[in-house]
Amino acid sequence: MTTPADPLAPGAGTPATAVLLDLDGTITDSxxxxxxxxxxxxxxxxxxxxxxxxxxxxxxxxxxxxxxxxxxxxxxxxxxxxxxxxxxxxARMLDVPVFPGMADLVRDLHAAGVPIALATSKMLTMARPILEYAGLDQYFTVICGATADETRSAKADIVTDALDGLRAAGADVSGAVMVGDRHHDVQGAAANGIPAVLVRWGYAQPGEEAGARAVVADAGELAAVLGAAAPARR
CATH class of the missing domain: 1.10.150.240 (Putative phosphatase; domain 2)
Structure with missing residues (x-):
């Protein structure tokens, strides 16, 4: 999916200035x-x-x-x-593993000063405790999710909320990138004028990568695409 001229190709271009992450299928295997x-x-x-x-x-x-x-x-x-x-x-939402390398990538991005936002269509009241239980909430500048009645749940709206929250926190979103595993993530990013990276370890069906700037197979590839160091093994 990447080309040598692509600013999101591994090792090429400017590192992401901010990263928006989906939850289910991207961070957690839910x-x-x-x-x-x-x-x-x-x-x-x-x-x-x-x-x-x-x-x-x-x-x-x-x-x-x-x-x-x-x-x-x-x-x-x-x-x-x-x-x-x-x-x-x-009753079972906390009993889910984090995908290999993703906890380290979140910590490494934070340590490098890259602002991170959660952008999930899951209800915010569920998403926040899941991140807390995984020990990752402290690394996120903004945590955005759906309202309980889902009047605001479309991924495009959630990405808008995340970008607005990052801006309000003083983050540079000129090079923001959305990372997710479904076509909703790709489309939500496009609606907000930012590129999307689709991760292969999630739940996408064939063809859902259409429109993504890059497709990655593991956290190491994702780090390279984002212009970050590969996650340290801890």
Whole structure:
């Protein structure tokens, strides 16, 4: 996906001045916690079972959108299913691993003075404790997520909020980069006029990399694309 002239090619161009990170599928491997909760909630309300591959579609977009688009949850059932899902997910949301190298990359970016923002479509009230439990919240200048009613949950809006928060904190966002694992991240970045890097270790389906400036296979490649040192092994 990168070319020698690409400013986001490994080892080329100016390092990112700020980094926006998605959460699910980028920092944390949360698919199991999300899909098990979705599966249980759909069963509890009598909706057809989905395959593991189908359930992965729910990881990334706002939960209401996913339930209606992928499971056909009716308007009448929607709020009850969302509440049931959140109860089930809330009980297991902290029991998720951080992807290899990502904790070190976050710490290394912070140590290098690069401002970091979380930009997730997960509810902020869930995203913040997940970062805290992973011991990473202290490295983020801004933590942005969806409102509880998801009136503000589209990735483009969350990226806008993150950029605004970084600016308010005095960060240079002229070279900001969005890092995520789904097409929502790529599109949200494009809507705000910043480049996106898609990570391969997340939950993207083939073709979701379209529009990304670069695609990376591990945290070391991501560090190189961002113009940062490879994560130290600790």
């Amino acid at each position: 698919a199991g916690a999300i899909t098990h909760s979705i599966s249980e909630s759909l069963a509890a309300f009598g909706y057809p079972a989905q395959t593991p591959a189908q359930l992965l579609r729910f990881v990334g977009p706002p939960i209401r959108d996913g339930l209606q688009r992928f499971a056909g949850v009716t308007d009448a059932d929607l709020e009850a299913v969302v509440a049931d899902y959140r109860d089930r997910y809330g």
